[in-house]
Amino acid sequence: MTDHFDVLIVGAGLSGIGAAWHLQNECPDKSYAILEGRGAIGGTWDLFRYPGIRSDSDMYTLGYSFRPWREAKAIADGPSILKYVRDTAREADIEQHIRFDHHVKRASWSTADATWTVEAEQDGELRTVTCNFLFMCSGYYNYAGGYAPEFEGxxxxxxxxxxxxxxxxxxxxxxxxxxxxxxxxxxxxxxxxxxxxxxxxxxxxxxxxxxxxxxxxxxxxxxxxxxxxxxxxxxxxxxxxxxxxxxxxxxxxxxxxxxxxxxxxxxxxxxxxxxxxxxxxxxxxxxxxxxxxxxxxxxxxxxxxxxxxxxxxxxxxxxxxxxxxxxxxxxxxxxxxxxATGLNLQLLSDVAFTVDGEAKAPSQSLSYKGMMYSDLPNLASSFGYTNASWTLKADLTCGYVCRLLKTMDRKKVRQCTPRTGTKPIETAPYLDFSSGYVTRSMDKFPKQGTRKPWKLYQNYALDLLTLRYGAVDDGIMEFSNPVPAKTREALAA
Missing domain, CATH: 3.50.50.60 (FAD/NAD(P)-binding domain)
Structure with a gap:
């Protein structure tokens, strides 16, 4: 039988472990699992092993809001950060929820069932898991290969x-x-x-x-x-x-x-x-x-x-x-x-998404509050700042996802979908950055709008007001309660 969870988190790195902690503490009634493509916790901090690997952000902002950084160095080395992430997972009993070596390939949404069916490869075999809400915490670059230009000779x-x-x-x-x-x-x-x-x-x-x-x-x-x-x-x-x-x-x-x-x-x-x-x-x-x-x-x-x-x-x-x-x-x-020629950016691990059998590329959508995507139901992603520590935005995103789940419970609805409506929205590139690794990959990313909630602020104070204190039921997020497929069949009969 296919395992089913209320929430499925993809990625057991800095973002994924943070998402699990927030979910456990703010929505303790929700079941969840984490699918991790590699064989260990840590994401970036487990993958990179080059000499001197360290953060380029201070650990008082790169660290979790809920777990104080206690080491002497504010600019920490990679092994110390990896230990911090793993200690967080162990102390919060998150490890038991992780399924390692599960590389997610496809995710299919069924409106009739209000369910995502997620397919992942493990040791060459296909594993299937279903969930009501999918939370992508898989980072922003391709773990399988960095940017490596061809040099003559x-x-x-x-x-x-x-x-x-x-x-x-x-x-x-x-x-x-x-x-x-x-x-x-x-x-x-x-x-x-x-x-x-x-x-x-x-x-x-x-x-x-x-x-x-x-x-x-x-x-x-x-x-x-x-x-x-x-x-x-x-x-x-x-x-x-x-x-x-x-x-x-x-x-x-x-x-x-x-x-x-x-x-x-x-x-x-x-x-x-x-x-x-x-x-x-x-x-x-x-x-x-x-x-x-x-x-x-x-x-x-x-x-x-x-x-x-x-x-x-x-x-x-x-x-x-x-x-x-x-x-x-x-x-x-x-x-x-x-x-050291850079990274290859990758949105949402290049997972192939479909909604009711129709392919939905996030690159063709508008970014909603920097964490969800127009017309993609019950799906959020953790994407940090380019001008500050990644975890600042990740923490806010996790808190908002928990607020959204609790709002759906109060409304007794099964589906939430950001909708652009009929009024035209002027668009702009997702990231306003001239770095080569960004400009090479912007066609893979969604667009942002020039007005809220489609505008990407890159500003912690504005995001704090929006994601922690702003309205969840904002008139843009569509809450719906599709009739389950079995109920429809019974009514038809």
């Missing part, structure tokens, strides 16, 4: 080429020459860490990125934690960091040239007057047109100043047997090449 290179998404456990780079291709968050993390033992590390970038240094430990947080109860201190620190993040983002949008000058000025302070900051650390775009790269305790700058690492701004002409030939004619010798 790659087959000629006699060393080793690796992608950070699939870091080989047996890679020994001690005393070797390393070239890291890329300038994003992954590259600025890997370079200083590999420079500790490599002979030399070169960060090869086509164009610069904004890089900001921040202390790994939060002095204010440490002061508050030593004087206040843990939950109160955590809440105050969280709001301090949220407030500062929103203020900085808004200033960057309103006065981009001023903020750009300040950010580049900070790099000059780190690197000194003789370093070519204009070439290597002055982007062509404005701050927050792409995500800023955070480096704890200026580790990247320290590696550059020590001579253990360098930045080269140029284009790859081709790989050679012994390294990389650049468009300028120079050649970078290498024993190891790390292709």
């Amino acid at each position: 790659a087959a000629d290179f006699t060393g080793r080429i690796v992608h950070p998404q699939f870091w080989p456990a047996d890679l020994d780079y001690a005393g070797k020459r390393v070239v890291v291709i890329g300038s994003g968050a992954t590259a600025v993390t890997i370079v200083p860490e590999m420079a500790r033992t490599a002979a030399h590390v070169t960060m090869l970038q086509r164009s610069p990125t904004y890089v900001v240094s921040r202390p790994a430990a939060d002095a204010t947080a440490d002061w508050l934690r030593n004087r206040l109860p843990a939950k109160l201190a955590y809440s105050l620190i969280r709001w301090k960091n949220v407030g500062w993040g929103m203020l900085f983002f808004n200033m960057a949008r309103r006065r981009p040239e001023k903020i750009k000058a300040q950010l580049i000025g900070l790099v000059r302070q780190h690197m000194g007057p003789d370093y070519d900051v204009d070439t290597h650390f002055t982007p062509r775009y404005n701050p927050w047109d792409q995500r800023l790269c955070l480096v704890p305790d200026a580790d990247l700058f320290e590696a550059l100043k020590s001579g253990a690492a360098e930045v080269v701004t140029d284009h790859v002409e081709r790989f050679t047997a012994t390294g990389i030939k650049l468009r300028s004619g120079a050649e970078l010798p290498a024993d190891v090449i790390v292709s």
Whole structure:
């Protein structure tokens, strides 16, 4: 027999474990299960194993609202974050609800039954589970493969080429020459860490990125934690960091040239007057047109100043047997090449959705409150911020889903569906971001509207008002009670 649950969560990473906690605590009467495509809890933090893996957000906002972060470092390493997620699952008895190695492929909605039928592959066999509400917490990128452009001559290179998404456990780079291709968050993390033992590390970038240094430990947080109860201190620190993040983002949008000058000025302070900051650390775009790269305790700058690492701004002409030939004619010798060239975005794990037998692509829908999709019933997804910590939005989304489920119970209805209505809605891209990994994949994402509730705010304060305190029955969400198929058959008979 097919197992049935009130709620089915897809993904046992940071978002999925958070969703399960909220569901258990706010809707304890609801049965649920988690389908996880991999064999372990943790999602991103279990998959990525490259040197120096860490968060580029502080853990007082990346951590769960309900579970204070107690470690010393606010900018935490990957293993610490993974332990935090797994400890949360274990302490809340969430582990027993997880079905591992279940890769969800299809989800079919039946209005007559007000039920999703979800098909997942496990060890080559098809498993089927049904649910009343489907909550997608599977992240935003393809776990099966990162973005890996084809470089001419790659087959000629006699060393080793690796992608950070699939870091080989047996890679020994001690005393070797390393070239890291890329300038994003992954590259600025890997370079200083590999420079500790490599002979030399070169960060090869086509164009610069904004890089900001921040202390790994939060002095204010440490002061508050030593004087206040843990939950109160955590809440105050969280709001301090949220407030500062929103203020900085808004200033960057309103006065981009001023903020750009300040950010580049900070790099000059780190690197000194003789370093070519204009070439290597002055982007062509404005701050927050792409995500800023955070480096704890200026580790990247320290590696550059020590001579253990360098930045080269140029284009790859081709790989050679012994390294990389650049468009300028120079050649970078290498024993190891790390292709930190980015992610492949993937919406809702590329699950194929149908509604009453008709295919429904989320990319053809409008995003409702940044978490649901027009004309897709009883379906929500967790998608975090691009300009702040992922978990801030994920927490709000989880709380809203619980409010929605309780509203359906009070109304005694079985189906909720965001409807666009008859009034035309002006649309815009889902994400207003110029990063390559975003622009390459925007055709896979839904559109957003230019007015609420279809507008994506990327603002925690506005989302807090909307998702935690705003009306659930807002006149846009259609609540319905379809007659069950068996009842219809009985009436017809």
